[in-house]
Amino acid sequence: MDLVAVSDFNLVARHGGVGRAARATGRPKATLSRRVTDLEAQLGVRLFERGARLLTLxxxxxxxxxxxxxxxxxxDETAKEIASGAQTPRGHLRISAPLLFSQTAMGKLAAxxxxxxxxxxxxxxxxxxxxxxxxEAYDLVIRVNPKPDESLVxxxxxxxxxxxxxxxxLARPRTGDAxxxxxxxxxxxxxxxDVITPDGLSQIAARPILSLSSFFMVRDAVRAGVGAAPLPLSFVSSEIAAGTLVAWGEVQGHxxxxxxxxxxxRLLNPRVSAFLEHLKAAFPEGSPEELAGYMER
Known part of the structure; x- marks a missing residue:
């Protein structure tokens, strides 16, 4: 595949038309149009729908x-960095992160x-x-217990x-009670x-009475005393330490x-490398207690 033709195709796609791409870049309109046509012939497919005035992918x-x-x-960014001899992170970095981690830590991490x-x-x-x-053009994603994926490292x-x-x-239930x-x-x-306690493995019968869509809402309901719930240790460790919540045990296998x-x-660009190092510096041990302490700082 002709890399120059692919580059010109991207220019036309990004600007929404051959004329707009030509005006924005100073490239000849005829050259851009010919490269796109040649690329379509090479691939054997149409890349644009051509209307009287509109060009759509x-x-x-x-x-x-x-x-x-x-x-x-x-x-392009790698070539510029090599040419300048610089590895300073610059440009756009797009990250996807799960809801709870974003709400509790991502704002501080990003800042x-x-x-x-x-x-x-x-x-x-x-x-x-x-x-x-x-x-979806993400540079980095944060996932909880991701499934194996050969395309990601x-x-x-x-x-x-x-x-x-x-x-x-709220009293812990007696054996046989829910x-x-x-x-x-x-x-x-x-x-x-199935919970792990200092005395060993035990079981707690649970009768769901309330369904909520976020850990924040679940924690608020637990605080109110209407029921018990399994929650991430990092999310409640400070309240356990303060005595405003009590822990009945760690859920086995979770x-x-x-x-x-x-x-x-993809090449591991300086932006991604820098963010990975930032994560490592923020959580050198990677423990739930460390995340809890980070949220409180």
């Missing part, structure tokens, strides 16, 4: 633009990163779904675990929590790991 054109625009930008790297334009989006890094930077917590006024439970997500039937991931086929 076809489905194939959108796919090609999504997969090549970030790579071309990265190649600290930009303070140290003022030439970087950082954009963080928050959602729990697994975004497509290539299609990365590292664990935090560990956490679930603990069953309750208001001190405790009113607050759940995150869809309401289910009765369930049993440890979580936070990963920072990036595509294997």
């Amino acid at each position: 076809t489905e194939e054109g959108r796919a090609l633009f999504a997969r090549t625009s970030a790579l071309l930008t990265e190649l 600290g990163f930009i303070t140290k790297n003022p030439a970087v334009h950082l954009q963080v989006t928050t959602e729990d779904r697994e975004v497509d890094m290539v299609e 990365g590292r664990i930077f935090l560990h956490d675990r679930l603990v069953v917590v309750a208001n001190p006024a 405790v009113p439970a607050i759940v995150r997500g869809p309401m289910a039937g009765a369930e049993t929590w 440890r979580t790991s936070l990963w920072a991931l990036y595509p294997t086929r």
Whole structure:
């Protein structure tokens, strides 16, 4: 594939037309048009729908633009860095992060990163779904217990675990009794929590009475004393230490790991490297207590 033709195709796609791309870049309109036509002939597909005045990407054109625009930008920035002999992080860095981590720590992390790297334009989006890094042009994603993916590499930077917590006024149920439970997500039937305590493994029967969509709401309901709930230790450790919540035990088999991931086929650019080092500096041990302390600073 002709890399120059792909680059010119990206110019036309980014500016929304051959004429606009020519005016914005000073490139001859005829050259841009010919390169796009040659690329379509080479690939055997139409990349643009050509109207009387409007030029729109076809489905194939959108796919090609999504997969090549970030790579071309990265190649251009790498070439500039090599030519200047500089490795100072600069340019755009786009990150996707899960909701709870974003709400509790990402704002402070982002502010600290930009303070140290003022030439970087950082954009963080928050959602729990697994975004497509290539299609949606993300440089880095943070995921909780991600499924194996051969197209991504990365590292664990935090560990956490679930603990069953309750208001001190709520008595732990006796054997055979069920405790009113607050759940995150869809309401289910009765369930049993296997918890690890200083005395060993025990079971707590749970009867869901309230379903909420976020850990913040679940914690507020637990504080109010209406029921118990499993919550991340990092999220409630300070309240356990203060005695405003009590821990009934760690939920067996529910440890979580936070990963920072990036595509294997991309060059690890200075922006991503710098953010990975920023995470490592913020959480050198990667423990839930460390995350709790970070949130309180």
